[in-house]
Amino acid sequence: MNTLLPILKKEFLGYFRSPVGYVILAVFHLLAVGLAFFSGYYRSNQASLDIFFSFVPWIFLFFIPATGMRLWAEENRSGSIELLMTLPISISSAVIAKFLAAWGFIGIALGLTFSLAITTGYLGDPDWGKIISGYFACLLIAGSFLSISSLCSAMTKNQVIAFVISVLICFFATVLGSQFLASLVNKLPTAIANVVSNFSYLIHFQTMTRGLIELAALSFFLTTTAAFLAINIIILKR
Amino acid sequence: MVEVDNLKKSYGSLQAVKGVSFTIEKGEILGFLGPNGAGKSTTMKMITGYLSPTSGTARVQGFDVQTHPIEVKKRVGYLPESSAAYPEMTVVEFLTYVAEARGITAKDEISDRLGDVIIKCHLQKVQGQTIETLSKGYRQRVGLAQAILHDPSVLILDEPTDGLDPNQKYEVRKLIKGMAENKAIILSTHILEEVEAICTRVIIVDEGRVVVDESPEDFKARKPGAKIDEIFRELTNKNSYA
Ligand SMILES: Nc1ncnc2c1ncn2[C@@H]1O[C@H](COP(=O)(O)OP(=O)(O)OP(=O)(O)O)[C@@H](O)[C@H]1O
Ligand SMILES: [Mg+2]
Numbered sequence: 400m401n402t403l404l405p406i407l408k409k410e411f412l413g414y415f416r417s418p419v420g421y422v423i424l425a426v427f428h429l430l431a432v433g434l435a436f437f438s439g440y441y442r443s444n445q446a447s448l449d450i451f452f453s454f455v456p457w458i459f460l461f462f463i464p465a466t467g468m469r470l471w472a473e474e475n476r477s478g479s480i481e482l483l484m485t486l487p488i489s490i491s492s493a494v495i496a497k498f499l500a501a502w503g504f505i506g507i508a509l510g511l512t513f514s515l516a517i518t519t520g521y522l523g524d525p526d527w528g529k530i531i532s533g534y535f536a537c538l539l540i541a542g543s544f545l546s547i548s549s550l551c552s553a554m555t556k557n558q559v560i561a562f563v564i565s566v567l568i569c570f571f572a573t574v575l576g577s578q579f580l581a582s583l584v585n586k587l588p589t590a591i592a593n594v595v596s597n598f599s600y601l602i603h604f605q606t607m608t609r610g611l612i613e614l615a616a617l618s619f620f621l622t623t624t625a626a627f628l629a630i631n632i633i634i635l636k637r
Numbered sequence: 638m639v640e641v642d643n644l645k646k647s648y649g650s651l652q653a654v655k656g657v658s659f660t661i662e663k664g665e666i667l668g669f670l671g672p673n674g675a676g677k678s679t680t681m682k683m684i685t686g687y688l689s690p691t692s693g694t695a696r697v698q699g700f701d702v703q704t705h706p707i708e709v710k711k712r713v714g715y716l717p718e719s720s721a722a723y724p725e726m727t728v729v730e731f732l733t734y735v736a737e738a739r740g741i742t743a744k745d746e747i748s749d750r751l752g753d754v755i756i757k758c759h760l761q762k763v764q765g766q767t768i769e770t771l772s773k774g775y776r777q778r779v780g781l782a783q784a785i786l787h788d789p790s791v792l793i794l795d796e797p798t799d800g801l802d803p804n805q806k807y808e809v810r811k812l813i814k815g816m817a818e819n820k821a822i823i824l825s826t827h828i829l830e831e832v833e834a835i836c837t838r839v840i841i842v843d844e845g846r847v848v849v850d851e852s853p854e855d856f857k858a859r860k861p862g863a864k865i866d867e868i869f870r871e872l873t874n875k876n877s878y879a
Contacts, residue, residue, distance in 0.1 A: 408737075413723070477724070478717065479723060
């Protein structure tokens with residue numbers, strides 16, 4: 400644990416040492432609140448964050464890879480990886496520390512959108528359980544996307560490549576459960592369709608934003624996160 | 638303190654290190670010489686645990702790098718060839734991070750250690766500056782400061798005086814020599830006077846193999862009256878301009 404902390408701290412503060420972190424935060428905030436606003440959040444007369452939550456996976460598709468792309472690619476490019484790997488820290492600690500730092504940064508971005516929830520609570524009488532479980536779902540899907548981005552980042556010294564590849568993977572993982580794919584899958588036998596949708600980020604996410612903390616959804620996000628981080632560790636061990 | 642036994646490293650089909658062996662004890666300063674691409678950096682990276690060898694072993698104070706990497710890394714201070722650091726951090730932030738990551742957590746101890754290396758490496762003037770704004774020589778000194786911060790028993794320095802001005806070269810050599818008493822030090826260099834000035838032993842590698850391993854005196858005695866770089870040239874130039 401005490402070997403985790405210094406890296407975690409350094410990485411987390413790293414987001415604020417250059418303008419990049421602030422830019423990512425601002426763009427995320429504007430997109431999230433702006434999209435919710437323009438698509439009728441204030442007009443719908445519903446005291447809920449459903450509209451906001453429906454956008455989150457799609458915004459995360461870009462926001463999370465943008466947050467995670469630098470984690471390892473930057474170290475690989477500048478050569479500081481050599482320094483990191485000769486500190487008395489295990490590779491798994493380093494991977495987890497970096498992951499937690501980026502996750503914390505995303506937590507802040509999400510936390511800032513809580514203004515929406517507060518306005519909702521002020522204007523109406525929302526189902527707080529649903530809002531909390533929705534935010535919880537956001538954190539989980541973010542963690543899973545982030546583990547994908549971290550893995551992609553570890554495989555290259557080019558942040559742009561890390562970004563593009565992780566957006567593609569996250570996109571594919573998300574549409575596995577979208578309407579669009581569902582219509583294609585319709586032509587498949589139901590058994591296969593069910594298997595495919597078990598791997599859908601979107602379906603598990605939607606379950607949770609409906610206020611249900613299902614074991615299947617929870618374990619799906621946690622398992623995928625752990626699995627991608629494990630591959631990340633193996634890759635760095637070379 | 639450091640035992641290297643038949644280390645080999647291949648990058649794909651290229652054999653960069655073809656079986657390097659040596660042992661060094663406390664108090665020794667080993668000058669690691671050889672032409673560009675001889676395999677000096679690769680060998681050093683394997684001893685520090687950054688690269689895993691294709692075969693062979695490296696031990697530091699009895700710990701095998703491959704089976705006990707953390708134990709080895711605790712005991713080694715390493716200055717990489719690139720002397721890379723984190724550009725957005727200030728010198729003090731960076732050194733604090735390294736100290737913490739090396740398990741030094743008490744605030745007083747961190748400031749003691751930092752104060753010490755900042756003076757030793759002459760960084761007072763730039764300590765509040767971000768690393769990206771430093772000149773090459775200062776970056777090199779930050780790298781050196783980072784390597785000696787935890788007072789390691791083994792120091793591995795890849796071209797420590799590269800990019801330093803003549804005064805700093807002199808200072809850094811003095812610093813290295815001053816630390817040698819209770820450490821084992823390996824340094825690579827292309828500056829042959831450096832070897833005469835501070836090293837207690839010379840190893841020349843060429844094309845991944847050790848071709849010379851002796852004291853600087855014996856090395857010079859190979860050809861009395863000749864300059865040390867003449868001898869170097871004769872030993873390593875066999876196929877260059879044939
Ligand atoms: N990552 C790598 N991939 C492929 N080949 C490499 C890699 N790193 C080094 N090499 C090759 O291994 C050989 C030894 O390189 P090394 O960096 O150890 O040389 P060196 O003795 O430190 O040289 P220099 O004096 O220029 O620093 C060289 O032929 C180099 O091209
Ligand atoms: Mg080298």
